[in-house]
Amino acid sequence: MIRNKTLPPLLRLCLLLAVVLLSLRSAQAGLDFGVLKAVPAMVTGIYLEDKESVPIMFGDSATLTARTYPEGQQVEWAITPDDGSEARISFVAQGNNQVVILPTDQSGSGWIRVEASITGGESVAAKVYVGCQICTGDSCNVVGSGTVNIGSIDISINLGQAEEGMPAGDLFVRADKPSPELFTPATIRLSTLSENVIPVYLDDTLRQVVTPEAFVVIEPDTASSYEIRFYDKSDQGELQEDGLYQLTLFADPFVVWRLENPSPDGAAPTDLLVQEYREGLERRYDYRYTEADNTWSLTSGNGLRLETRLEYRNGDGDRVERTTVSGPDGNVATVSEKLYREFPWGEEVIAEISDPDGDRLIT
Known part of the structure; x- marks a missing residue:
């Protein structure tokens, strides 16, 4: 440290230039040293230890690990059946950041919601299936396949396989009642236990997902419709300034899910039209909600x-x-x-x- 000494003119000039350059770069980067804060402790993700343990079959168990920043933080777990699920589980926390999940003897099949959090920080959630998952053929492992169920808006779309054959995860759209947000990507939720599935958000809304098998783009079409497009992994282009990946030239999706409000403009939303396009074929699902008696209806099989x-x-x-x-x-x-x-x-x-x-x- 220099005390009570006058700095040489050349050194003073160098220090002054360094301060000016730092200020310019900070301004360009949008940094404000007056408002910079320490990053709080947080859960960064939930991951599966045994890649073959999901879905969790009756009599088996699965161990999940929550990654934290900084490492070694004490994690709190909340695990509950999803709405309408018949899955029933018990769980035991191990160490700071692991949990073992076991179906009970009374459990049926269905989704459970796993939530990990640190005191004072935001939580991270994922969904895990318990029991035998209902599939058509091999649809449980087919990227872009999905199910559309009744009870409320209940849509799940498969992201295919990740490392070692484990599920890459699912995209979920759930809602108890129709709302304007239902026809936008704001209601999509990603559930994954794989470290090789990378979500891309824009303004807190999920817009892209990079998986080992596909590049998924969630694209608003109109104010009351959007599409979930599944592209080949090779169609993922360069990262752009807005934080989204560019599509390569001539990229063509192999599966498209379209969700839209079929009601006339200005009418209160009561319906949701879901369409799946794959290999030149269309599957259509029509949801309708009647508020007077709290009734949902779902027309599927293209009207059958x-x-x-x-x-x-x-x-x-x-x-x-x-x-x-x-x-x-x-x-x-x-x-x-x-x-x-x-x-x-x-x-x-x-x-x-x-x-x-x-x-x-x-x-």
Whole structure:
């Protein structure tokens, strides 16, 4: 340290130039040293230890690790069944940042939500399937394949495989009721346990996903529609100034999912049209919500199947889901009900009834 001494003129000039250059570069980078703050402790991701342990089959377990910044932070875990899921699990935290998940003897199949957080920091969440996942052929492992279910808006789109054959993850669109945000990418959520799946956000909205098998682009089309486009990995181009990757010339998606509001302009949103385009074929799904009786309907099979679900409380206070399936002629094919009851540990299915207005076959 120099004290009580006058700096040589040349050295003073060099120091002055250094300060000026630093100020200019800071201004160009948008830095303000008056507002720079330390990065808080946070969870940066949730990853699977055993690549072959998902879905978690009955009698098996899966170990998840939460990566933190700085390393070695104490992680808090919250693991719950997803809405409508019949999965039931127990879990045991190990060390600072690991958790072991085990299905209980009473568990059915379905998604669970795994959330990891640090006190005072934001949480990170992922979804894991428990039990036997319903697939058509090998659709569980086919990149770009998906399922569209009723109960509410319930759409999941597969991201294919990651390292060592483990699932790369899924894109989810879930909503209890229609809203203007439903027709924009704002409602898409990514769930992955792979370190090789890279999300790209723009203004806090998921816009691209880079996976080992595909380059996924989420592109707004109009104010009330957007598309999820699956490209070959080789179609991923250079990183642009806005933080998004460019598409290569002549890139052509091999799967496109389109979500849009089919209602007239200015009308309150009650419907959602979902279309899947693959290999020149279109699959169409039409959601409709009736607010008066809290009823959802889903037309699938390009109009061949109409499924309607009504939810209400019976005289005992149990939640009842009543599902009616009809054909294209409007004739009812099946009617079924599920009864859910609240217990101190959560909601459980207590009965399933086939033909509730007739033979009432209860299981």
